[in-house]
Structure formats: C-alpha cells, structure tokens
Amino acid sequence: MSSSTPSFLNGSGEGKSIFSGPGARTSDGLVSVASPPHSRSSSAQESYSTSATTYDDLADMGGTSAAEKRTSRGADGKGNVIVSVRVRPDSAGNQGKTEGGEWMVEGRKSVVSYRGREGGDYYYDNVFTQNDNNSRVYDHIAKRLVRRVMEGYHGTVFAYGMTGTGKTFSMQGTQSSPGVIPLAITDIFSYIRETPSREFLLRVSYLEIYNEKIHDLLSMSPGNGVGAGAAQEEIKLREDSKRGVYATPLKEEIVQSPTQLLRVIARGDQARRTASTQFNARSSRSHAVVQIVVESRERTPSNSGGESKRSGLMPGGVRVSTLSLIDLAGSEKAAESKERRAEGSHINKSLLTLGTVISKLSENKEGKPSDKDGKHLPYRDSKLTRLLQGALSGNSLVSILCTITTSSAANATETINTLKFASRAKNSIVSHAKRAEEALGVGGEGGARVLLERYRMEILELRNQLESQAKSNSAKAEDEEKIRDEEEERAREKEAEARHEEQMLEMQLARTALKERIDHLNRLILSSKSTGVNSSNGTYSALGMHPRFSQASIRTSIATSVASRPFLERSGSLGSTSSTIGRRSAAQRQSGTVEGGSNEDDDSLGEFGDGTASLQAQNQALQADLVDKNRYIATLEKRLLHARRASSSRASMGFSSPNKGIMVGEDHSVSTLLKEKDAEIAELRARLDDKDRMLAALRSAARSRDVAEGLEMPRNESPNEMRNEIRNETRASLLYEGAVSPPPQGALPDPPVSLSRGSSSFRRRTRSVDEMSRILDEMIQDRVEAGHLVRGNRGSVRVASDNKVSAVMKSNNTGLESAPDGASIENGSK
Numbered sequence: 001m002s003s004s005t006p007s008f009l010n011g012s013g014e015g016k017s018i019f020s021g022p023g024a025r026t027s028d029g030l031v032s033v034a035s036p037p038h039s040r041s042s043s044a045q046e047s048y049s050t051s052a053t054t055y056d057d058l059a060d061m062g063g064t065s066a067a068e069k070r071t072s073r074g075a076d077g078k079g080n081v082i083v084s085v086r087v088r089p090d091s092a093g094n095q096g097k098t099e100g101g102e103w104m105v106e107g108r109k110s111v112v113s114y115r116g117r118e119g120g121d122y123y124y125d126n127v128f129t130q131n132d133n134n135s136r137v138y139d140h141i142a143k144r145l146v147r148r149v150m151e152g153y154h155g156t157v158f159a160y161g162m163t164g165t166g167k168t169f170s171m172q173g174t175q176s177s178p179g180v181i182p183l184a185i186t187d188i189f190s191y192i193r194e195t196p197s198r199e200f201l202l203r204v205s206y207l208e209i210y211n212e213k214i215h216d217l218l219s220m221s222p223g224n225g226v227g228a229g230a231a232q233e234e235i236k237l238r239e240d241s242k243r244g245v246y247a248t249p250l251k252e253e254i255v256q257s258p259t260q261l262l263r264v265i266a267r268g269d270q271a272r273r274t275a276s277t278q279f280n281a282r283s284s285r286s287h288a289v290v291q292i293v294v295e296s297r298e299r300t301p302s303n304s305g306g307e308s309k310r311s312g313l314m315p316g317g318v319r320v321s322t323l324s325l326i327d328l329a330g331s332e333k334a335a336e337s338k339e340r341r342a343e344g345s346h347i348n349k350s351l352l353t354l355g356t357v358i359s360k361l362s363e364n365k366e367g368k369p370s371d372k373d374g375k376h377l378p379y380r381d382s383k384l385t386r387l388l389q390g391a392l393s394g395n396s397l398v399s400i401l402c403t404i405t406t407s408s409a410a411n412a413t414e415t416i417n418t419l420k421f422a423s424r425a426k427n428s429i430v431s432h433a434k435r436a437e438e439a440l441g442v443g444g445e446g447g448a449r450v451l452l453e454r455y456r457m458e459i460l461e462l463r464n465q466l467e468s469q470a471k472s473n474s475a476k477a478e479d480e481e482k483i484r485d486e487e488e489e490r491a492r493e494k495e496a497e498a499r500h501e502e503q504m505l506e507m508q509l510a511r512t513a514l515k516e517r518i519d520h521l522n523r524l525i526l527s528s529k530s531t532g533v534n535s536s537n538g539t540y541s542a543l544g545m546h547p548r549f550s551q552a553s554i555r556t557s558i559a560t561s562v563a564s565r566p567f568l569e570r571s572g573s574l575g576s577t578s579s580t581i582g583r584r585s586a587a588q589r590q591s592g593t594v595e596g597g598s599n600e601d602d603d604s605l606g607e608f609g610d611g612t613a614s615l616q617a618q619n620q621a622l623q624a625d626l627v628d629k630n631r632y633i634a635t636l637e638k639r640l641l642h643a644r645r646a647s648s649s650r651a652s653m654g655f656s657s658p659n660k661g662i663m664v665g666e667d668h669s670v671s672t673l674l675k676e677k678d679a680e681i682a683e684l685r686a687r688l689d690d691k692d693r694m695l696a697a698l699r700s701a702a703r704s705r706d707v708a709e710g711l712e713m714p715r716n717e718s719p720n721e722m723r724n725e726i727r728n729e730t731r732a733s734l735l736y737e738g739a740v741s742p743p744p745q746g747a748l749p750d751p752p753v754s755l756s757r758g759s760s761s762f763r764r765r766t767r768s769v770d771e772m773s774r775i776l777d778e779m780i781q782d783r784v785e786a787g788h789l790v791r792g793n794r795g796s797v798r799v800a801s802d803n804k805v806s807a808v809m810k811s812n813n814t815g816l817e818s819a820p821d822g823a824s825i826e827n828g829s830k
C-alpha cells in the first residue's frame with residue numbers, strides 16, 4: 001500500500017509567491033484591499049513531498065521529473081487531488097520518528113509506517129511531522145490551490161481525522177500560528193493586489209452541519225450554541241446545473257479586506273458547536289464549511305463608450321469560482337454521554353458515507369454519480385457528501401488533509417482507518433476541474449448570482465439616474481434663472497414705466513405752469529400796452545379813452561393770473577400787481593379831487609381832474625409793471641434753465657435706461673417746448689422794448705403838457721367840449737386791453753369843474769398831442785418794419801399774431817384818431 005505519486009500542487013514551492021508591496025495596486029473598484037498583517041514567504045524548501053502541479057499552469061512545473069510526473073498524473077486528473085497526512089505531536093512531546101516504536105513517520109519521504117498488526121507503509125503527497133508548522137502545511141496543501149481559485153477554478157480543502165488530532169488547529173490555527181483559512185485569506189487579497197488587470201468581488205458564507213442539519217453560522221448570534229439555530233429558517237441543499245449543489249437560504253457577506261473577512265469567519269466560529277470529548281476539551285461537534293466566492297472580471301481601459309471610459313470597466317464576462325474550506329467533525333469510537341453518542345452517530349454516519357462515496361469513486365473513474373454497476377453514488381446519504389458532491393465528482397481541485405496521532409494512548413485502529421481513508425481518496429478522486437467560464441450578461445451564472453455583473457448594472461443605472469438628475473437639475477436651474485431674469489426685467493420695466501409716468505406728469509405740470517405763466521404774461525403785456533397799440537381778442541381795439549379801463553383790465557388780468565397761476569409764482573406776481581394797484585391808488589389820492597359818490601367816479605375824477613396826476617400814475621404803474629415783468633422774466637429764465645438741466649439729466653438717464661426711446665422722445669418734446677418758450681421770451685422782450693419807448697413818449701407828452709400848464713383855459717368853453725378834447729388826448733396815450741370792452745361814450749366821467757383852459761393853451765396842448773402822436777406813429781412804423789405789426793389795406797395796423805386780433809388803429813399824417821363807432825376797426829383775422 002504505497003503511493004509514489006506526488007501531490008498535484010507544486011510541493012517544491014517554486015510557484016510564484018504572492019506578495020504585497022508598495023507597487024501593489026489598490027483597487028478603486030469594487031474591492032478595497034487593505035495591507036495584509038504580514039507578508040508571508042511561500043518557501044517550502046523543506047517539503048519532502050514530490051508534488052506535481054497539474055491544472056493548466058504548466059509553467060509552474062520545474063525540472064524534468066516534474067514534467068514526467070505531470071504527464072503521468074495530469075492525464076487522468078489525479079494531479080488535481082492532493083492528499084496529505086499531518087501527525088500531531090503527542091502530549092509527551094515525542095517528535096514523530098521513534099526508533100523501536102510502532103509508528104515511523106518520514107516526512108521527507110512522505111511516508112507513514114506502522115509496524116503493528118495490519119502494518120505497512122502509507123505514502124501520500126505530503127506527510128507533515130510534528131515539527132511542521134501551520135505555515136508550512138498551508139504552503140503545501142493550499143497555497144497553489146488558492147491561487148488557482150483566484151484564477152477561476154473551484155477548490156476544496158478539507159481536514160479529516162479523529163477527534164483531537166488537530167483538524168481545527170490546522171484549518172484555523174492560532175493567533176501566533178495562523179492556519180489554512182487565515183493564510184488563504186491573506187493570499188487571496190495579495191493576489192487581488194497584484195492583479196491590476198482584473199477586478200474582484202468577494203462574498204463569504206459560513207455554515208455547519210450539525211446532526212444532519214445545516215445552520216447558517218453568520219446568521220447566529222455569537223455564543224448561541226446548540227439550539228440557537230432553531231429559530232432560523234431551515235437551510236436546504238439544492239442543485240443547479242451551473243452552481244452545482246448549494247445551500248439556501250444562506251447569508252453571504254461581501255468583504256473588502258482580509259480583516260473584514262477574518263472577522264466574519266471568527267464570528268461564525270463563535271457560533272459553532274463545540275463540546276468536550278475524551279480527546280478534546282473543545283471538540284468540534286459539527287462539520288464547518290467556509291465558502292468564499294470569488295468573482296472577477298477583466299479590467300482594461302476601453303476606448304469605446306463613455307461609460308466604460310469613466311468606470312474603467314470592460315463590460316466583459318465575469319468569472320466565478322468558489323473556495324471551500326471545510327473542518328470536519330472528528331470521528332469518535334465511543335462516547336460517554338447520550339448527547340455525545342447521538343452527535344457521534346451523525347458524525348460517524350456522514351464520515352462513513354464520505355468514505356463510501358470515495359470508495360465507490362475509485363471504481364467510477366469518470367466521476368459520474370453512479371458506480372460501475374450503474375448504481376447511484378450515495379451522495380444524498382448525508383448532507384456532507386451531498387455538499388461535497390461537486391468537489392468529489394471532479395469539478396473542483398481537492399486537497400485533503402488527514403490528521404493523525406501516533407500517541408500510544410490513541411486508538412491505532414482509528415489512525416489506520418484515517419490512513420486508509422486518505423489512501424482511498426488519493427486513489428479514487430479524479431478531478432477534471434476546469435477554469436470557470438466567464439459568464440456574460442445577466443442570465444444564468446452571470447445573472448442574479450453574479451454580483452459583480454449586478455453591481456455593474458446597478459452602477460450604470462445609478463450613474464444614468466445621476467446624469468439625468470443632474471441634467472434635469474441644470475435645466476431646472478436654467479428655467480429658474482430665466483424666470484428670475486424675466487421677473488427682474490418686468491420689475492425694471494415697471495419701475496421705468498412708473499418713473500416715466502412721473503416724469504411725464506412733472507413735465508406736464510411744468511408745461512401747464514409755463515403756459516399759464518405765458519398766458520398771464522401775455523395778458524399783462526397787452527394790459528400794459530393800454531398806453532399804446534392794443535390788440536384785442538380779435539373783435540375790438542381802440543384807443544384807451546379812460547384810465548379806468550386800463551386799471552380794470554389790469555385788475556382782471558391779475559385776478560385771472562392769480563387764480564390760474566401755480567402756487568410758487570403767485571405771491572411774487574401778486575405782490576407786484578398789488579403794488580401797481582397800490583401805486584395807482586396813491587396817485588388817485590394825490591389828485592385830491594373827489595367827486596360823486598361811487599368809487600368809479602372817484603377814480604375817474606382823480607384821473608381827469610389832474611392830467612399830470614393821471615400821466616404820472618400811468619407812468620408809475622407802467623414802471624412798476626415793467627419792474628414786475630423784468631422780475632418775472634428773470635424768474636422764467638431761471639425756470640427754463642432749470643428745466644433744461646432737468647431735461648438733459650433725464651435724457652442722460654433715458655439713454656442708460658431700457659426705455660431709451662421713450663425718454664428721447666420726451667426730451668424732444670421738452671426741447672421743442674423750450675424753443676417755443678425762448679421764442680416767446682424774445683417776443684416779450686421786444687414788447688418790453690416797445691413799452692420803454694411808449695414810456696419815453698408819455699414822458700415827452702407830460703413835459704409838453706407841463707409847458708402848456710401856464711395857460712388858462714377859457715371859461716366859456718363848455719365842460720363837454722373840454723371833455724372831448726381830453727378824451728381825444730387820452731385816446732392817444734391809452735390803450736385798452738382787447739379783452740375788456742370799451743366803455744360806452746356816455747359813461748365817460750365828466751371832467752373836473754376846476755379845469756379851465758384858453759384857446760392858446762388848447763393849441764399848445766394840441767401841439768403836444770400831435771408831438772406824442774408823431775412819436776407813437778414812429779413807434780408803430782418801427783414795429784411794422786420789425787414785423788410785429790401789420791398794416792391794413794385801409795391804413796389800419798394789427799399785431800402780427802396768429803391767434804389774436806391785433807389792435808387796429810388808424811394813422812394819418814396828423815396823428816392817431818380813434819374810431820368811436822368802430823368803423824375803422826379791422827379784424828386781424830380777416
């Protein structure tokens with residue numbers, strides 16, 4: 001019973017070592033790899049076994065003998081199964097090979113020899129003595145297998161042996177001497193780190209088969225112990241053409257670092273059933289299965305497709321492989337307690353079934369679920385064999401570690417049974433393990449179970465959602481901005497409109513005020529011309545016959561002006577006109593001649609009672625009026641200047657304003673208005689000049705009359721005659737305002753009785769009147785030449801105004817003469 005065939009893994013340890021270093025890639029994809037606690041050497045220089053690596057990794061083989069071995073072992077797939085035996089040190093500290101004893105363990109030759117009954121030499125792929133530590137064991141039984149798993153093969157490592165012989169010690173190890181599981185985890189992440197061309201996703205599950213029931217160790221609270229899984233949903237084994245046999249429902253945890261994975265397994269260990277047995281104070285009473293599922297996919301930068309560029313993922317196939325690490329419960333010959341016996345019976349039964357299956361496999365080289373007689377292999381006889389069906393039937397790389405003890409206290413038969421089991425396994429199990437196919441799309445293995453693909457799809461979907469959300473957000477922001485702009489624009493327009501309306505109103509008011517002032521001014525000027533040429537509303541014009549009408553017209557004008565004028569100008573103008581009236585009253589008082597009971601009579605008497613006083617009063621009134629008008633013109637000029645400034649500032653505002661057109665238009669109307677006002681001012685000035693001249697003429701007339709004062713008026717002249725003379729004289733010096741109807745002839749007051757005149761004085765007076773008439777005639781001629789007056793076809797004249805009828809007066813060589821019946825009046829509008 002010898003085995004000269006080497007193990008399937010490269011026992012020489014010449015394979016690539018998995019290491020981590022500064023150059024190792026840190027995955028930014030789905031798996032984040034932390035630095036391992038320590039870097040292990042994969043040296044296995046002291047291995048005595050002559051292993052052959054089969055799989056597809058021919059490069060891993062070294063030397064001619066190895067090639068030969070590969071040829072010899074790889075062809076039938078036996079190289080994919082490694083069987084090793086580990087001898088635990090006995091409690092006495094004996095270190096294996098003992099001369100003269102029943103057992104001899106030769107690690108270098110991978111042989112265990114028994115000298116007793118049924119003795120013989122047992123050869124395996126690896127035989128580890130008491131001196132071999134966990135690291136060495138891992139290197140020879142699992143290291144290469146783990147690597148192959150990372151490359152896409154399924155791999156199974158399990159420990160088989162009698163209770164207390166070191167199965168758990170070998171699989172889990174201790175803090176100072178980590179076993180297969182932690183070392184495999186370290187290597188898994190080292191591999192990921194040194195493989196930048198692929199990305200990985202790891203998920204882990206941990207179950208136990210206790211009394212032929214499956215429990216999920218990751219769903220249990222730590223320390224729950226026996227019965228804790230009672231509340232759990234029953235876990236069943238199912239078979240799938242792609243996945244093989246699997247337990248469901250089973251919790252799988254995605255892990256991203258060795259620490260996280262170790263923590264998950266430690267949690268499962270806490271929940272595992274243990275009890276004290278005869279040979280082990282803390283005996284595992286269940287079969288424990290750690291399954292690490294490795295998903296990987298090529299990770300090459302793609303030149304096509306924005307999505308691939310961004311994610312760095314190649315939407316290629318996903319490879320899924322499983323590493324199963326199994327710590328079997330220990331077989332037990334006899335147990336003292338009933339509970340231990342029940343456990344033992346289940347344990348023994350499952351192990352027996354395992355042995356039976358393996359025995360039958362030796363007769364069924366194809367690994368089919370039937371033996372040579374066509375009978376089905378009894379995988380279903382136990383949960384253990386059912387779960388291991390895939391591995392035992394050749395779909396997986398297999399590494400079996402059988403633990404024994406050569407202690408004299410131990411039952412030699414049990415040890416020999418273990419050795420026989422190991423030998424059968426080595427001879428029976430044939431693995432045709434192939435690299436897992438890369439699953440594409442979302443169907444089958446590449447579908448729901450392949451998280452990598454699922455996550456990729458989810459990432460894509462989320463990214464699309466994010467993009468569409470970002471787009472809609474930006475569109476929304478744009479819309480909001482647009483609405484805000486529109487609202488602002490509307491507010492600006494509204495504001496500008498309000499401002500414009502305000503300005504329009506202001507200008508309208510200013511315009512109205514100006515117009516009123518101009519009208520008033522016109523009226524005042526016409527009124528002041530009562531001493532000269534008058535222009536009426538177009539129907540009547542005559543020489544003023546009585547100063548009373550001039551006063552009345554002034555009074556009327558004042559009343560109109562004060563009533564219609566804007567508030568600011570009212571006081572000044574009123575003051576000036578009042579002063580005019582006041583002066584006139586003073587002149588009346590100076591006359592000292594009061595006749596009749598009525599005020600009108602008083603006025604008339606005052607005027608006519610003293611011709612000097614009348615002229616002086618007129619002079620004073622006109623001068624006061626002149627001063628008033630000058631002042632008013634100055635005020636008007638100031639206002640216009642102010643209006644111009646305001647207009648220019650508004651125009652500048654208008655140019656910067658959105659409603660530029662409106663402001664410019666407004667400015668245009670203002671400038672037109674200003675031009676009109678300028679023209680009116682010029683005209684007013686011209687009229688004032690006329691008035692000055694008239695004053696000069698009046699003064700001259702007054703002087704002439706003063707000369708004539710020395711002459712006595714004849715007593716025989718009737719007062720009526722005298723009155724007519726004075727009327728004629730006064731006609732030449734006064735003008736009535738056109739708006740005021742001239743009084744009827746009969747209404748003229750009688751001259752004062754105190755007046756006396758002689759023929760010589762009358763002549764002189766006639767001369768002086770002639771002189772005055774001449775001066776006025778000259779003035780009229782000047783105005784005609786200047787275009788202010790138009791001479792009628794019958795010798796009449798009228799003011800060259802479009803709206804008003806000019807005062808018409810007859811002129812002849814002898815002077816101005818009134819037309820009492822109005823026959824000489826010519827309507828300017830004709």
Ligand SMILES: Nc1ncnc2c1ncn2[C@@H]1O[C@H](COP(=O)(O)OP(=O)(O)OP(=O)(O)O)[C@@H](O)[C@H]1O
Pocket residue numbers: 087088089130161162163164165166167168169170277280282283284285328329330331403
């Ligand atoms: N190679 C070894 N070197 C040192 N101590 C060991 C070795 N193998 C086993 N032991 C010790 O022997 C005891 C029993 O080992 P372990 O629990 O691993 O046995 P087991 O086969 O798992 O038993 P069971 O089947 O009852 O669970 C432990 O205290 C362990 O530390």
